[in-house]
Amino acid sequence: MNTRELILGILLAVNEEGEPSHRVIREVLTKHQFLPKQERAFITRVCEGTLEYQITIDYILNHFSKVKTDKMKPVIREILRSSVYQLKYMDSVPDSAVCNEAVKLAQKKGFYNLKPFVNGVLRTIAREMEEVPYPERSDLENHLSVKYSMPPFLVQKWLREYGEEITEKMLADFLTERPTTVRCRQYLTNQEETLESIREQGIQVSPAPYLDYAFYLSGYNHILTIQAFLEGKIQVQDVSSMLVAEVAAPKKGDQILDLCAAPGGKSLHVADKMAGFGMVEARDLTEYKVGLIQENIVRAGTINVQTRCMDATVLDIDSEDSADIVLADVPCSGYGVIGKKPDIKYKVTPSKQEEIVILQRKILDRAARYVKRGGTLVYSTCTIAKEENQENVSWFLENYPFEAVELDSCLPQELCCETTKLGYLQLLPGVHKTDGFFIAKFKRKR
Numbered sequence: 001m002n003t004r005e006l007i008l009g010i011l012l013a014v015n016e017e018g019e020p021s022h023r024v025i026r027e028v029l030t031k032h033q034f035l036p037k038q039e040r041a042f043i044t045r046v047c048e049g050t051l052e053y054q055i056t057i058d059y060i061l062n063h064f065s066k067v068k069t070d071k072m073k074p075v076i077r078e079i080l081r082s083s084v085y086q087l088k089y090m091d092s093v094p095d096s097a098v099c100n101e102a103v104k105l106a107q108k109k110g111f112y113n114l115k116p117f118v119n120g121v122l123r124t125i126a127r128e129m130e131e132v133p134y135p136e137r138s139d140l141e142n143h144l145s146v147k148y149s150m151p152p153f154l155v156q157k158w159l160r161e162y163g164e165e166i167t168e169k170m171l172a173d174f175l176t177e178r179p180t181t182v183r184c185r186q187y188l189t190n191q192e193e194t195l196e197s198i199r200e201q202g203i204q205v206s207p208a209p210y211l212d213y214a215f216y217l218s219g220y221n222h223i224l225t226i227q228a229f230l231e232g233k234i235q236v237q238d239v240s241s242m243l244v245a246e247v248a249a250p251k252k253g254d255q256i257l258d259l260c261a262a263p264g265g266k267s268l269h270v271a272d273k274m275a276g277f278g279m280v281e282a283r284d285l286t287e288y289k290v291g292l293i294q295e296n297i298v299r300a301g302t303i304n305v306q307t308r309c310m311d312a313t314v315l316d317i318d319s320e321d322s323a324d325i326v327l328a329d330v331p332c333s334g335y336g337v338i339g340k341k342p343d344i345k346y347k348v349t350p351s352k353q354e355e356i357v358i359l360q361r362k363i364l365d366r367a368a369r370y371v372k373r374g375g376t377l378v379y380s381t382c383t384i385a386k387e388e389n390q391e392n393v394s395w396f397l398e399n400y401p402f403e404a405v406e407l408d409s410c411l412p413q414e415l416c417c418e419t420t421k422l423g424y425l426q427l428l429p430g431v432h433k434t435d436g437f438f439i440a441k442f443k444r445k446r
């Protein structure tokens with residue numbers, strides 16, 4: 001199989017079979033480890049880029065093709081999409097090569113009779129692409145949808161919730177490239193030595209915003225080639241996620257329950273903050289997910305985290321009134337991380353949005369019961385949807401014996417604002433220098 005065939009396979013798996021793109025790309029690259037670094041980078045870039053810009057690309061294709069993308073054969077649709085991505089967003093491949101490779105691949109996949117169609121559409125696009133009129137700005141929802149490749153349903157929702165300026169900042173930010181962010185472990189490691197060992201491997205390290213133990217890494221091939229990672233001295237984690245442990249502010253010896261813990265980022269972080277004391281019980285829904293937490297515990301050599309496979313929606317009577325801190329880092333729509341996982345935006349619907357809120361409230365209901373009197377509950381999501389965030393906070397405070405806890409004493413000064421005094425923080429991509437993320441802190445009153 002050549003590179004373009006692998007790209008086609010990945011796009012079909014994501015768009016036709018609903019597989020998550022990051023997982024399919026990782027599996028294909030692992031299976032084809034022999035591929036040179038440059039080809040691996042090409043596959044990743046074209047797949048991620050094609051998915052990220054799919055709405056814009058389809059708009060261009062539909063402008064030039066009589067057969068609209070939703071009526072095309074899936075193989076042809078994906079060949080055309082990935083080719084338009086290369087024509088519009090990449091300089092490294094000459095236009096003629098993009099067209100020739102697409103025609104060859106269509107033939108190889110048995111679409112001999114569609115060769116002229118593929119050739120004609122792509123060569124026209126290569127010539128006339130810049131002349132395609134986008135929807136007028138007066139039609140704001142469609143204009144932003146095509147310009148930033150975002151489903152109109154989401155653009156409309158954010159325009160309603162955040163207004164034009166913030167929505168456009170977020171849309172632009174989702175399309176920017178992001179470096180890997182890591183948490184440099186503070187417990188049992190020396191940060192300077194860790195950073196030095198990373199630099200010695202020829203990897204670029206720069207400080208990430210807000211926390212002095214957060215860093216950006218770039219210029220490496222695979223995380224598993226970084227010695228500091230293999231030794232558990234760094235964890236891949238966005239700064240927004242690191243803030244959960246800051247907000248939780250555990251004391252040495254606390255009993256902590258993390259109800260939705262896989263792959264274990266926040267569990268390991270709060271465990272480190274307790275410097276080997278206390279205990280974190282890290283739970284997740286399936287054995288597979290619990291295995292991911294276990295892998296991270298072993299890699300970090302952490303002794304104060306134990307795992308358990310458990311459904312957070314099912315009441316666990318034995319855990320009632322038992323925890324100093326409960327972390328509810330619940331499953332969510334994931335809009336805050338669309339920049340990293342672009343296929344999220346194509347999978348959402350208004351009804352899925354309602355279902356997720358019901359699940360979150362069920363988990364919150366159970367979580368509330370596990371907190372000791374005077375103990376802490378930290379609720380978090382990686383989304384920017386108000387119904388999953390602010391509205392869940394209001395619902396929780398109205399129905400449970402908890403009070404909101406101000407966050408200002410736990411957060412970096414730059415993040416303190418009106419809402420952090422009321423017990424919650426909404427981070428917005430493009431406004432803050434993190435993923436979109438939400439954190440709320442509550443204290444049990446009685």
Ligand SMILES: C[S@@+](CC[C@H](N)C(=O)[O-])C[C@H]1O[C@@H](n2cnc3c(N)ncnc32)[C@H](O)[C@@H]1O
Pocket residue numbers: 241259260261262263264265266267283284285286289310311312313329330331332382
């Ligand atoms: C946002 S992720 C958690 C990330 C994790 N806290 C970390 O920091 O690495 C949400 C997790 O919830 C888990 N989950 C989904 N439904 C669940 C349920 N009913 N019970 C427990 N965990 C669940 C998912 O498997 C997923 O791992």
